[in-house]
Amino acid sequence: MSAEDLVALIQGLLKSRNCQKMEVSPANSCCFCLTLRSGTILIGIGNCLLYLSMFTWYLTSSTIDTGGLRDGLDVTSLDISIFSIFFVKTLVNMLLLVGAVKRIPSLTLPWLCANAVSMMIAMVFIGITILFGTTKLNLNYNEYVTSLTIMGMVTSINLFCWIVVFTFRKNLIMEAQIERVPSEMEFSAVNNQQSSMLLPNAPPPSYNEIEGYKEGKPPPEDSPPEYEEAVSISMLSSECSNDSSNGLVLRKKSLTNNAV
Numbered sequence: 385m386s387a388e389d390l391v392a393l394i395q396g397l398l399k400s401r402n403c404q405k406m407e408v409s410p411a412n413s414c415c416f417c418l419t420l421r422s423g424t425i426l427i428g429i430g431n432c433l434l435y436l437s438m439f440t441w442y443l444t445s446s447t448i449d450t451g452g453l454r455d456g457l458d459v460t461s462l463d464i465s466i467f468s469i470f471f472v473k474t475l476v477n478m479l480l481l482v483g484a485v486k487r488i489p490s491l492t493l494p495w496l497c498a499n500a501v502s503m504m505i506a507m508v509f510i511g512i513t514i515l516f517g518t519t520k521l522n523l524n525y526n527e528y529v530t531s532l533t534i535m536g537m538v539t540s541i542n543l544f545c546w547i548v549v550f551t552f553r554k555n556l557i558m559e560a561q562i563e564r565v566p567s568e569m570e571f572s573a574v575n576n577q578q579s580s581m582l583l584p585n586a587p588p589p590s591y592n593e594i595e596g597y598k599e600g601k602p603p604p605e606d607s608p609p610e611y612e613e614a615v616s617i618s619m620l621s622s623e624c625s626n627d628s629s630n631g632l633v634l635r636k637k638s639l640t641n642n643a644v
Contacts, residue, residue, distance in 0.1 A: 420552040427545045428481040439470045489556040499546050506539045
């Protein structure tokens with residue numbers, strides 16, 4: 385096979401692979417009218433506004449009488465917990481916004497981890513309310529149903545948003561792999577073309593070389609002869625040379641004597 389045939393074959397494989405990659409491109413739809421990127425951006429903006437409004441309500445509401453920083457007193461454990469949750473949630477949502485705008489999949493991972501923990505905590509609260517709502521928590525029927533409905537709706541919405549962000553991150557990773565594979569194949573094709581043009585057609589290796597390479601060792605070589613064998617070989621070669629010279633002398637004498 386010549387170098388031109390090899391290059392044409394590699395280019396055909398590249399085109400067929402590109403067509404197959406385009407056929408299996410990841411889905412990019414969210415809520416039937418938005419893309420996954422726009423849906424992820426809306427999730428980040430909505431969460432930032434939600435946590436900012438809840439934090440503002442906690443600081444300015446007159447219905448909550450817990451003391452602490454709100455009343456100009458010392459900081460309580462409740463204040464520290466609220467501040468920590470607000471800071472973490474705002475930070476991961478800002479990272480989610482930056483990752484969605486700039487298409488960086490690694491920046492969406494903190495949001496996925498934080499919301500996974502939140503959903504697990506919500507599921508634990510739902511289980512506790514179902515088991516001990518009317519007994520140890522002393523909830524009446526209306527409070528019992530209302531609390532379960534609110535926690536269930538919040539958990540389901542968080543689960544839907546988590547699936548959207550997770551799918552968006554997976555699609556970003558797949559698109560990066562699709563863009564990276566053709567460039568690597570083109571680079572290898574150029575290297576193969578250059579090597580085929582520079583190197584001549586070499587003969588195929590022998591059977592012993594192939595077997596030796598499979599076992600991880602070079603093919604065996606003949607060891608040099610011993611000292612006695614070398615001396616005997618040299619003596620035999622000298623005797624053969626003397627015999628040949630004597631035969632030539634006898635041949636000359638027979639020619640002078642006219643004897644054949």
